[in-house]
Amino acid sequence: MNDVRDGLLLLEMDENSLEKYTYSLKDMRKVxxxxxxxxxxxxxxxLALNWLQKKPEYLDSDVLYWIDNLIKDKNKYSQKVRHLATKIRKNFLEIPST
Structure with a gap:
């Protein structure tokens, strides 16, 4: 991936478009x-939260850190976005580790 912006543009065009391109797990986590x-x-x-709902395999401790920050910041993010982030965090914490 040349630039994070490339991934963001793909995320914006179609959340499923990213599968058509060869992005590494590390690159997608950056996006x-x-x-x-x-x-x-x-x-x-x-957009990122909606994509994470469909692709929970991209969740890790770094992504979870940013989700937690998003949930805490009531002044910057809407209730809808914070609720979605809370739902994703809850689902991630319930996934049994293998």
């Missing part, structure tokens, strides 16, 4: 973390 850390609007975090 997701960047989107979750975006605090100017709810747009990128919401």
């Amino acid at each position: 997701i973390i960047y989107a979750l850390s975006e605090s100017v609007s709810n747009y990128w975090p919401e």
Whole structure:
């Protein structure tokens, strides 16, 4: 992946488009973390959260850290986005580790 912005554009075009491209797990985590850390609007975090709902295999402790930060910041993120983040965190914590 040349740039995180490439992944964000694909995320914006179609959340499923990322499967058509050869992005490593590490690269995709960079895209997701960047989107979750975006605090100017709810747009990128919401896209990333929607994608994580469909692809929970991209959740790890780093992504969870940004999800927790998002949940705590009531001034920057909408209730809808924070609720979705809470749901994803709860589902992640319930997944039994193998």
